[in-house]
Amino acid sequence: MDFHCHLDLYPNAREVYKEALLRNEFTWLVTTSPRAFEATSRVLGASSKILVTPGLHPEIAHDRAAELELLLEQIAIASAVGEVGLDGSPRFKHSYEIQLHIFESVIRRCAAVGGRPLSIHSRRAVKDVLSILQKYPGFGTAIMHWFSGTPAELKAAEASGCWFSVGPAMFESANGRALAAKMPPDRVVPESDGPFAKVAGTTVMPWSAHDTAERLATLWGVRSDQAAASLAYNSNQLLCLMGRS
Structure with a gap:
């Protein structure tokens, strides 16, 4: 399974899509903008194994802010949302106020429509992400993508119920x-x-869960098959929360 993948942005997206259908039980295809969601839904489409969701990536918030209203409309009919969030790194500080407005609008909308699972970007912005989530307790389920905060922020995210x-x-x-x-x-x-993530210069593919399991096994002090079983169990639990069991 793969709970955060920009499958539509691989150079050979159609071929990767077909391969993901064969290899994965579930792939969450997060999009970077509302217009990208429309295009990807039209060109690739969703299936029982691939979920395509609307998002607005914080790195392009300044350029795509005008698409916020479209995103809020899409959230009403989408079963999940992503990629959304905040990026407080120096390169994107200039758009941080816009990012805050967009992210809070998204979380408020999710709460208003009964809650949604969200794949959330939080680079150098964990405190603000959690603060906004806490303002709208009915927003749904937060899945923190590639978490890179401090140990204290990790504990706070865990205490807030984040995945x-x-x-x-x-x-x-x-x-x-x-x-x-x-x-x-x-x-x-x-x-x-x-296709953004790379290991030793090689692009990570959507069917990389076994690699993740092997690496986690070392950290957890268990066999790789045990780590893989834990990831599979967790994945199924999260899919139940997402209404895709």
């Missing part, structure tokens, strides 16, 4: 490994973040 999607590329850094080791083992699910 965590992790992929092979996260284990390339010492900080990523340290955070993955501290995550609640019953709320960790696999992701690829392909």
Whole structure:
């Protein structure tokens, strides 16, 4: 399974889509903008195994802010939302106020329509992400994608009920490994973040869950088949929360 993948952005997206259908029980195809969601839904489409969701990536918030109203309309009919969130890194600080407005609008809308699972970007912005989530307790279920906050922020996210999607590329850094080791083992699910994520220069593919299991096994001190079984169990539990059991 893969709980965060930009499948539509692979150079050979149609072929990767077909392969994901064969290899994966479930792939969450997150989009970067409302217009991209419309195009991807039209060109690739959803299936029983691939979920395509509307989002507005914080890295392009400044350029796509005018699409917010469209996103809010899409949320009403979508079963999940992603990728959304905040990015407080220096490169995107100039758009942070816009990001805050968009993210809070999204979370408010999710709460208003009964709650949605959300794949959330939180680079250098965990405190603000959690603050907004706490303002709207009926927003749904937060899945923190490639979490990179501090250990204290990880504890706060765990206490808030967040889930965590992790992929092979996260284990390339010492900080990523340290955070993955501290995550609640019953709320960790696999992701690829392909095609952006790379390991040793190679693009991570949507069927990389076995690689994630092997890397987590080392951190958890268990066999890789045990880690794989835990990820599978967690994935099925999250799919139940997403209404896709």
